[in-house]
Amino acid sequence: MRLHEPFIRWTGALLLLCPYIGAFQYPSKLDVSGSLVVEQLLKLATFSDVPNPAVTRIVFTPNDMKARAYVKDLMQLAGLTLREDAVGNIFGLLAGDGSAEGLVQTGSHTDAIPLAGAYDGTLGVIGGIAALRALSAAGFRPRRGIEVIMFTSEEPTRFSLSCLGSRAMAGVLSAETLARRLDENGTDFLTAATAAGYGRGSTQAMLDAARVKPGSVSSFVELHIEQGPELEANGTSLGIVTAIAAPAALRVRFSGDGGHAGAQLMPRRNDAGLAAAELALAVEAAALGTGAPDTVATAGRVDLAPNTVNSVPREAAVEIDLRDVDESRRDAVLAQILAAAEEIAARRRVRLQTEVANRDAPATCAAEVVAAATAAAEQLGASHARLVSRAYHDALFMAQIAPTGMIFIPCRGGWSHRPDEFASPAHVELGVKALALTLARLAGAAGNPGKAEL
Amino acid sequence: MRLHEPFIRWTGALLLLCPYIGAFQYPSKLDVSGSLVVEQLLKLATFSDVPNPAVTRIVFTPNDMKARAYVKDLMQLAGLTLREDAVGNIFGLLAGDGSAEGLVQTGSHTDAIPLAGAYDGTLGVIGGIAALRALSAAGFRPRRGIEVIMFTSEEPTRFSLSCLGSRAMAGVLSAETLARRLDENGTDFLTAATAAGYGRGSTQAMLDAARVKPGSVSSFVELHIEQGPELEANGTSLGIVTAIAAPAALRVRFSGDGGHAGAQLMPRRNDAGLAAAELALAVEAAALGTGAPDTVATAGRVDLAPNTVNSVPREAAVEIDLRDVDESRRDAVLAQILAAAEEIAARRRVRLQTEVANRDAPATCAAEVVAAATAAAEQLGASHARLVSRAYHDALFMAQIAPTGMIFIPCRGGWSHRPDEFASPAHVELGVKALALTLARLAGAAGNPGKAEL
Incomplete structure (x- = not known):
């Protein structure tokens, strides 16, 4: 001493x-x-x-x-x-x-x-x-x-994963999860970190070293x-x-058939953008529906493809954030949103992919x-x-x-x-x-x- | 001969x-x-x-x-x-x-x-x-x-204007309109055309030459x-x-106050993305509402800002395409969509800008x-x-x-x-x-x- x-x-x-x-x-x-x-x-x-x-x-x-x-x-x-x-x-x-x-x-x-x-x-x-x-x-x-x-x-x-540094320190981030989260250019975290002077020989070695x-x-x-x-x-x-x-994040992707905005008549459409619009409103309704002020849910990110004025949206990716101080109430809202996505996809004849990106305690x-x-x-x-x-x-x-x-x-x-x-x-x-x-x-x-x- | x-x-x-x-x-x-x-x-x-x-x-x-x-x-x-x-x-x-x-x-x-x-x-x-x-x-x-x-x-x-070359040939494109349509990087058509080996000393001179x-x-x-x-x-x-x-194009921008997706409680929000979602659905309803198969309307482009999962959307820009073989019916649908945008903006307490980008005969x-x-x-x-x-x-x-x-x-x-x-x-x-x-x-x-x- x-x-x-x-x-x-x-x-x-x-x-x-x-x-x-x-x-x-x-x-x-x-x-x-x-x-x-x-x-x-x-x-x-x-x-x-x-x-x-x-x-x-x-x-x-x-x-x-x-x-x-x-x-x-x-x-x-x-x-x-x-x-x-x-x-x-x-x-x-x-x-x-x-x-x-x-x-x-x-x-x-x-x-x-x-x-x-x-x-x-x-x-x-x-x-x-x-x-x-x-x-x-x-x-x-x-x-x-x-x-x-x-x-x-x-x-x-960039990598669709919050708290990357502290997750790595806590050892709660798997190499598989991290390697799968690519940025818009298809670059993975290890490559980006290595270019910045960090990184290790592999994603696993990098995570082991940071733990x-x-x-x-x-x-x-x-x-x-x-x-x-x-x-x-x-x-x-x-x-x-x-x-x-307790935060959770959900990713939803609707896929329709697209088409020309002039030539594709309304009854033939399966517009992925409209499915996303309905889902965003369903997210809001689910959060309001608990009656608890602590429930919040947000469709913060929506990406349409091709996202051009004269084309029926063919793809719509929606990222949803939901949080509550009560974990079980949050999980009930998550389930409600997933059910809404399924109902919308079926009714609008669009294909559906969902992924619970994280659901932290x-x-x-x-x-x-x-x-x-x-x-x-x-x-x-x-x-x-x-x-x-x-x-x-x-x-x-x-x-x-x-x-x-x-x-x-x-x-x-x-x-x-x-x-x-x-x-x-x-x-x-x-x-x-x-x-x-x-x-x-x-x-x-x-x-x-x-x-x-x- | x-x-x-x-x-x-x-x-x-x-x-x-x-x-x-x-x-x-x-x-x-x-x-x-x-x-x-x-x-x-x-x-x-x-x-x-x-x-x-x-x-x-x-x-x-x-x-x-x-x-x-x-x-x-x-x-x-x-x-x-x-x-x-x-x-x-x-x-x-x-x-x-x-x-x-x-x-x-x-x-x-x-x-x-x-x-x-x-x-x-x-x-x-x-x-x-x-x-x-x-x-x-x-x-x-x-x-x-x-x-x-x-x-x-x-x-x-790129420049939010269709048929640019033929509009220029027909002399129905004003220099003011063309100069105002910037691409995502803020570049105007004249600059881009000049870089490609076309263009003239000014937008007006370029259009005069192309007519x-x-x-x-x-x-x-x-x-x-x-x-x-x-x-x-x-x-x-x-x-x-x-x-x-007869095609028409409408641009609508909703602006709210944004905020953190976790911390901004639901009653305090004025989510521009949800206003856009409602508008997209109103566009569909307006087209279906004429009962005529020839009416089509599409919210083909939606851009949120900041467009990130953990933020309440602050800005939402929607580009809408509507067409009909009957010009007066098309214009009635356009008026209906504009009215819907106003109603949504007022109810959701978001600011509204609209622009009829084109309404061709x-x-x-x-x-x-x-x-x-x-x-x-x-x-x-x-x-x-x-x-x-x-x-x-x-x-x-x-x-x-x-x-x-x-x-x-x-x-x-x-x-x-x-x-x-x-x-x-x-x-x-x-x-x-x-x-x-x-x-x-x-x-x-x-x-x-x-x-x-x-």
């Missing part, structure tokens, strides 16, 4: 006097500037395939590579020790003193769906780096190492914008997440992480509330590795996945400070092997 | 004996091989952005340029005199003896919508060249020059597959077109062309029937320049705009022969300035 002597001497008296030392010591010492973090988020936003404020950044494209370089620069400027794994997850470590087992990890993603904004995911990466930098600058030395992660491809845009060793992570906490309206509506500054809703946040985040919020004197995360996060899969939690800050209008996504610099600053204090509590302060730490 | 002396000497006796010389002379002399024409069509099909049998060939792309080079090669091999105009229409001339005014023109297009087949349009170009070659090889010398045309961009795929001089064309006839089921169903070999249905085929084609069919001993063309053709705009008609051959299942589009070599051969004899009648035989010619 290596203790940092001047620090211990400096804080010795306080440690003796105060069972909850961080409560008055750290907020004043944590050097976090919300406006600087926002500046970095907006800098990151410039690495985009479309003009800002919209952001499009797809895994392993040139703009994603620029974002990665920028994240690594920030990690190095913060004095963190860099490493990258086989699927392209990037890690920045604030070393611990080795007196306790396992790393405390935080992080999120920097990829962005088409026409998204500057805050989703990026806050947890840029803010995570800022949190570690602030802890380090405050002279805090953790017992456990604290690591900030930029996860690869949380968004499903986290059991026991090597002691806890995980992710900072994120809420992506929902509750915090803002209630004037609450911080959300402590207690559970992450919900995650319950760990009591110890919820407690640490709650204590951090109280230490900061910030209003806070317990929330369910309806959005999908890398935390969902990190929960399969280690006790996990999330911290939310309000975002304007609850908007996300939009160019006008926005969180105030004050909330950003509060979120980063709460993250830093939560991480410090989970990692433990060197020289204070005892209880609640800091 | 220059007469071809040996030809006149050779046929002199027959001309005296027979008032209807072509009836026994030309069919035996017309050297047309249906299988050779099909071979050329399948060769042309190889210039495709997708693997055959599907064909995708978009104006001024590398494959379109290869198709143009191939068409020019075939024209030259057929002994035709080549020229190209400012919008990229390609012309191959079999010279006349100058004893009658105006050119007789034929032709069609070689561009192909995504995932189309090998016969739509291409037959009228490759078959037109074969017809002129056969007339020339038979020693036929026309009074009027006969010209085969490959029209630029009959399909609306046909009044009186310079005496008639136009287009050979095409039927793109409908009637000929095949009735066992008829040739269709003589009497009218071309139907064309009536000229009695003299119908008569010539009918005589040609009878001369060939082929079964024939009068038909309405429900599909859109360059002939629709050529009808504004000169007396116009069309000849159809059967296609399998009435299918078109599909990879399995097919016409038999026997029908191809018959169609090309009928076209040749029709053109010969319309052009007149040198040395026979009198009546029905050949």
Whole structure:
């Protein structure tokens, strides 16, 4: 056990006097500037395939590579020790003193769906780096190492698979599944990762290399914008997440015979696009039909072929996302949508293919992480509330590795996945400070092997 | 007047004996091989952005340029005199003896919508060249020059405007309209045409140069597959077109607020994709609602944004094609669809933009062309029937320049705009022969300035 002597001497008296030392010591010492973090988020936003404020950044494209370089620069400027794994997850470590087992990890993603904004995911990466930098600058030395992660491809845009990096770390992604998910050009993930300087000899070897060793992570906490309206509506500054809703994704393909839009008379048609239209409306009806506000279902992606004004659609591929905090209710909605697809296909004489692309279990946040985040919020004197995360996060899969939690800050209008996504610099600053204090509590302060730490 | 002396000497006796010389002379002399024409069509099909049998060939792309080079090669091999105009229409001339005014023109297009087949349009170009070659090889010398045309961009795929080349020739395309129709990359037609070696200093100059001089064309006839089921169903070999249905195109854009598919609860949504789904179904209902088999309406193109599984669609652009042989009934359906779009937008709280992209008048085929084609069919001993063309053709705009008609051959299942589009070599051969004899009648035989010619 290596203790940092001047620090211990400096804080010795306080440690003796105060069972909850961080409560008055750290907020004043944590050097976090919300406006600087926002500046970095907006800098990151410039690495985009479309003009800002919209952001499009797809895994392993040139703009994603620029974002990665920028994240690594920030990690190095913060004095963190860099490493990258086989699927392209990037890690920045604030070393611990080795007196306790396992790393405390935080992080999120920097990829962005088409026409998204500057805050989703990026806050947890840029803010995570800022949190570690602030802890380090405050002279805090953790017992456990604290690591900030930029996860690869949380968004499903390119390979139709969300949370790719964290699924790989958790070992819940099979080589067969991953190899089958090709991008629009028919490229598989291994090929794209290899071109980006990651990868291994095979998809299996890459996944084996990325998988986290059991026991090597002691806890995980992710900072994120809420992506929902509750915090803002209630004037609450911080959300402590207690559970992450259970997402499922369904792909449906209708195939008809197409034909010329002028010459193919109406009774002879089996228009795949109209089958897709009916299905999209059935998805909405199924979600509304539960009567529960927590049920959401979306036909977010529809691709027609040939998709030209003068041709009857021959193919229609629909991708459907559905979520609920109640897994059995979600699965009932899924079954209802599948039944609707069958009924529509039969009635419209189109062929039908369906695939449940994923049906993940919900995650319950760990009591110890919820407690640490709650204590951090109280230490900061910030209003806070317990929330369910309806959005999908890398935390969902990190929960399969280690006790996990999330911290939310309000975002304007609850908007996300939009160019006008926005969180105030004050909330950003509060979120980063709460993250830093939560991480410090989970990692433990060197020289204070005892209880609640800091 | 220059007469071809040996030809006149050779046929002199027959001309005296027979008032209807072509009836026994030309069919035996017309050297047309249906299988050779099909071979050329399948060769042309190889210039495709997708693997055959599907064909995708978009104006001024590398494959379109290869198709143009191939068409020019075939024209030259057929002994035709080549020229190209400012919008990229390609012309191959079999010279006349100058004893009658105006050119007789034929032709069609070689561009192909995504995932189309090998016969739509291409037959009228490759078959037109074969017809002129056969007339020339038979020693036929026309009074009027006969010209085969490959029209630029009959399909609306790239610039959202069908029959671009023939509209330009007819002078019914304004520079303002054309300049506003950008492709997916924001490129305008002039820029694309210039890069392909066509174009002029401005869109207006280009259109002025492409416009046909009044009186310079005496008639136009287009050979095409039927793109409908009637000929095949009735066992008829040739269709003589009497009218071309009146097409209209409507563009509708719904804009909502989007949001995250997990976090945006159902009551807060204004999903543009669901508005598009309802509109597509309203388009179908409006077409069926007339009770007339000739009314067709299609939501052939739907583009969502951001079009990703985990985002509520924020934008939905729908392109609608509607046609009818009865212009007022078609316009009533158009009004009904526009009203549905307004009702849907109001109810779903999405913003609405609509644009009637085109609303063309139907064309009536000229009695003299119908008569010539009918005589040609009878001369060939082929079964024939009068038909309405429900599909859109360059002939629709050529009808504004000169007396116009069309000849159809059967296609399998009435299918078109599909990879399995097919016409038999026997029908191809018959169609090309009928076209040749029709053109010969319309052009007149040198040395026979009198009546029905050949």
